[in-house]
Amino acid sequence: MRRQLAGTTVKFDGRGHGTQIEYFHPDGTAHLWYPGNTIAVPSEWKVQAGSAPNGGAVICFRYPKSSYNPVVRQYGGRWECRPGPLFSSDITAIIRGDEFALRTGRIPRIMPRGALLSMAGVETLIGRSIRGDILFGR
Numbered sequence: 001m002r003r004q005l006a007g008t009t010v011k012f013d014g015r016g017h018g019t020q021i022e023y024f025h026p027d028g029t030a031h032l033w034y035p036g037n038t039i040a041v042p043s044e045w046k047v048q049a050g051s052a053p054n055g056g057a058v059i060c061f062r063y064p065k066s067s068y069n070p071v072v073r074q075y076g077g078r079w080e081c082r083p084g085p086l087f088s089s090d091i092t093a094i095i096r097g098d099e100f101a102l103r104t105g106r107i108p109r110i111m112p113r114g115a116l117l118s119m120a121g122v123e124t125l126i127g128r129s130i131r132g133d134i135l136f137g138r
Helices: 084-087 120-126
Strands: 009-013 020-023 029-033 041-046 057-064 080-083 091-096 134-138
Touching: 020 120, 057 084, 080 084, 084 091
Parallel strands: none
Antiparallel strands: 009 020, 009 091, 020 029, 029 041, 041 057, 057 080, 091 134
């Protein structure tokens, strides 16, 4: 899972959140373009093999203490892990590279809260086509 995510930008359509887009840097940092935010949220990410109840991998994130997840009503600062299949079920696209330059901390536009955007909808929002190779899309 780590090999598949490192160096990619991933689009999620999450329950309660709407569309989120996150860049996974190979060094274990990530930057999240979250609905309603004006900047990308930095985080750390890691994959732990064999840590899920079924023996599978989990993916873990640690967002800043000052960050807030309005869906679960919790602040960041500690590692939060999800089984690989549960995490993967929300993925709707994977693009090679840092397609939106999220590692800079900037975002192209404010993502609408609660909206589920198709790839075409993301392109409309940012006013341009996706330039990178789409490795996965649904």
